[in-house]
Each structure stands twice: as C-alpha cells, then as structure tokens.
Amino acid sequence: MIHGSMVALVTPMNADNSLDWAGLHKLVDWHLEQGTHAIVAVGTTGESPTLDIEEHLAVIKKVVDQVNGRIPVIAGTGANATAEAVEWTQAAKDLGADACLLVTPYYNKPTQEGLFLHHAHIAKAVAIPQFLYNVPGRTGVDMKPETVLRLAQISNIVGIKEATGDLERAKVLIEQAPADFAIISGDDATAVELILLGGKGDISVTANVVPAAIARMCELALAGNAEEARAINQRLLPLHTAMFVESNPIPVKWAVEQLGLIQSGIRLPLTRLSEQYHQQLKTAMQAAGV
Helix, strand or coil: CCCEEEEECCCCECCCCCECHHHHHHHHHHHHHHCCCEEEECCCCCCHHHCCHHHHHHHHHHHHHHHCCCCCEEEECCCCCHHHHHHHHHHHHHCCCCEEEEECCCCCCCCHHHHHHHHHHHHHHCCCCEEEEECHHHHCCCCCHHHHHHHCCCCCEEEEEECCCCHHHHHHHHHHCCCCCEEEECCHHHHHHHHHCCCCEEEECHHHCCHHHHHHHHHHHHCCCHHHHHHHHHHHHHHHHHCCCCCCCHHHHHHHHHCCCCCCCCCCCCCCCCHHHHHHHHHHHHHCCC
C-alpha cells in the first residue's frame, strides 16, 4: 500500500522555460534524503498541462530511473479524453511507474456514469495500480462518493486523491470502501484529520517546501499520534494557505526557488508569483522552520 507523504513534485524549468534536468535530479535526491514516502511526477503541480507528451514522459522516466525502486513513483496520466488517458497510462507503466494518478476529465463535465465508464475503461485497458483524483475546483466536475465506491470494486483502482477538503465525504469513503482502497488527502490543511479518520496519506503541495515536516506529520497521524501530528500541522498552516495565494503551482515554484533548488522558469499561461505576495510566503516559510 502506497502511503504517507507523497509530494506532488514541481517540474523544474530554466529561465527560458526549457526543462531543467539537473534541477529535477537535485529535487528527487532531496526528497529521498528528507524522507518523502512517494513522488507524484507530472501532476497538476508538475505543470502537466503545459508539457508536451515527449516532455511529460521524459520527466516520468527521469524520476523513475533516479528513484530506482527506493520509494514509489506515481505518474500523472489523467486526460479529458479517455483514449488519451489510456495511452499515457500505458506509457507510464512501460516506463516503470509504480502507479498512476488520473484526474477526472476536465472542462467537458461528464456525468457520473461517464466518470465511471471512463475510469473503468482505463483500469481494464492498463494493468497498473490507479488512483482516482477528484478536484472539482479545477476540473469543473465532482466525482460523487457513490461513483467512487463503484470504482473501488475494480481491483486495480486502488485509491483516490480526494482534494475537496470535505472530511465528512472522506469519512463516508473510509467507512464504506474496501479495506484495501486508500483514501488520500489532496488538501494539505485537512490532511492530518483525514489520516486520523483512517486515510492513508497526503499528496502534498507543501511537501515541496518542507518535505521532512510533512513526512513526519503523516507518520505520526498514521500511527494515531494525533497531538503531535496536529502540532506540526498547526505550525504549517500559514504555509498551506500561502501555497494558494495565486494558482498552484505559482506560489510553490517561487518558494522552492527561494530554497535554491530550482530556477525561475514557469510556463505561460502561468506567471511568476506577484511581488505583493513575496513577503507573505517568506513569513510562512520562516514560521514553518525553513
């Protein structure tokens, strides 16, 4: 079972917005050293919408090769066309990814039956563990718990990244899904509480900045040590908030740049963090112990 702190890894880019392979190598090594439990490559935080398919697959391959089996690598392979999602998921499997993360089809707003058929088709087509990803604030479609529970019956659909921050919804899924179906937080601020309810981890934006703290917080919560886990989360709350002062991954890439780990590149239509938010992020990073 993949569990714990799963960093939604930023994709480093040079100042000219070409991919920064040396920066990616540095980032992966840092997360291995800091105790991150799994890496999500080219998810939304990894700017997947602005990478072409060759770049997308090259990032997956670089991360898989460098990690070399030490922790799981989850590849973002979602698409708003089912056939395209199948192609990307098969390619990620061929490259050695341990699992795939498939966001709900965005913009075209399928029905619940459409969501079920979409994910069931991909699961049947590609024999790799697959995580659903529900983030209605970005996709324009909400996968309802009853649809998730239907999909949870499919053997290689192994969990969901639930990014609504709705703990009541998470509780329903935890109580009603099969025991081996992982409910994972996609909302850093509520991740501790979701794990304490029985969730298995956090696919985290904040872990790009404070990987050791998020890993420890998840470990404590998984062990049922609520007081210490909540104490870490309380210290990180300003940073969780600051990660979304502008659209993700704008703030997190700026923060990781401040750590000296990546260069300034970010691709249009995304832009560098507005100067008015610089001090807020610096203050939040300092409060988090950076």
